[in-house]
Amino acid sequence: MARPHLRLASEAPVLRSARPIIEMKGVSKTYRTRDGDVPSLKPIDFTITEGEFLVIVGPSGCGKSTLLKMVAGLLRPSTGEIRVEGRTIVKPHSDVGVVFQQPLLLPWRSVLANVMMPVEVKGLDKAHFGKRALDLLDMAGLADFAHKYPWQLSGGMQQRASICRALVHDPKIVLMDEPFGALDAMTREKMNVELQRIQRATGKTVLFITHSIPEAVFLADRVLVMSERPGTIAGVYEVDLDHPRTLDVMADPRFVALTQKIRQHFYAHGGID
Numbered sequence: 158m159a160r161p162h163l164r165l166a167s168e169a170p171v172l173r174s175a176r177p178i179i180e181m182k183g184v185s186k187t188y189r190t191r192d193g194d195v196p197s198l199k200p201i202d203f204t205i206t207e208g209e210f211l212v213i214v215g216p217s218g219c220g221k222s223t224l225l226k227m228v229a230g231l232l233r234p235s236t237g238e239i240r241v242e243g244r245t246i247v248k249p250h251s252d253v254g255v256v257f258q259q260p261l262l263l264p265w266r267s268v269l270a271n272v273m274m275p276v277e278v279k280g281l282d283k284a285h286f287g288k289r290a291l292d293l294l295d296m297a298g299l300a301d302f303a304h305k306y307p308w309q310l311s312g313g314m315q316q317r318a319s320i321c322r323a324l325v326h327d328p329k330i331v332l333m334d335e336p337f338g339a340l341d342a343m344t345r346e347k348m349n350v351e352l353q354r355i356q357r358a359t360g361k362t363v364l365f366i367t368h369s370i371p372e373a374v375f376l377a378d379r380v381l382v383m384s385e386r387p388g389t390i391a392g393v394y395e396v397d398l399d400h401p402r403t404l405d406v407m408a409d410p411r412f413v414a415l416t417q418k419i420r421q422h423f424y425a426h427g428g429i430d
């Protein structure tokens with residue numbers, strides 16, 4: 158990808174600090190439906206620190222997306238409290254950028270106009286953030302595609318554009334719900350390397366959901382393993398591998414041992430999917 162070492166001028170790399178940025182206290186969720194209650198999450202207590210890359214893995218339906226939506230303020234917890242930067246979350250807020258499994262770009266808008274969506278919605282300064290959008294597209298290797306339309310881009314390029322869109326308003330936190338699940342294996346690996354680079358360059362705190370244990374270990378500072386629905390924390394694994402990580406790290410005995418340990422955790426507790 159183009160210019161692998163470019164860094165946004167406004168952003169210096171921030172190392173992971175011990176400062177809590179997302180705090181969950183007794184957070185649970187039960188969906189109330191016409192067919193009855195659907196308990197999705199048991200009470201969870203967990204803290205994510207500033208600049209941390211936290212990856213959640215867990216069986217299908219265990220409440221991963223529910224948790225992410227609650228951090229984004231798109232859903233309210235049934236019990237407990239989520240704080241972001243010390244503020245209790247009760248509605249959608251601009252401290253986060255969100256990336257979903259599908260890029261969800263509007264086909265009638267150019268790539269640049271898509272990336273600028275959050276700026277327009279939040280009524281931010283278009284000149285200032287327009288420059289930032291172009292810098293981000295440059296960083297993501299999409300400088301030559303700013304004025305193209307989404308259908309003129311590959312799936313991986315569209316997903317990179319959607320990551321730019323999540324970063325454009327400079328949120329401290331990026332929430333990513335299986336963002337690379339729809340990509341082919343090689344593109345997915347490249348995206349992992351790229352995302353790691355962007356996260357290290359910008360110091361963003363990332364909360365990332367995946368079904369892939371190797372992807373989790375490759376990206377994470379910590380991997381949070383959830384149990385079957387109603388989900389709760391089954392284990393937390395620290396990933397003690399140096400940065401920047403290349404794909405070669407997957408042959409490192411520590412990588413192999415940790416992926417195996419997490420996989421065994423799933424076999425012991427009922428499978429990942």
Ligand SMILES: Nc1ncnc2c1ncn2[C@@H]1O[C@H](COP(=O)(O)OP(=O)(O)OP(=O)(O)O)[C@@H](O)[C@H]1O
Nearest residue numbers: 188190195197216217218219220221222223224386
């Ligand atoms: N709007 C809703 N109304 C009722 N039940 C819901 C709703 N959204 C999710 N659920 C239920 O809550 C549980 C958790 O859903 P969630 O999407 O958070 O799981 P997940 O871990 O992200 O799953 P997957 O890995 O398959 O994407 C599931 O059993 C799901 O059926």
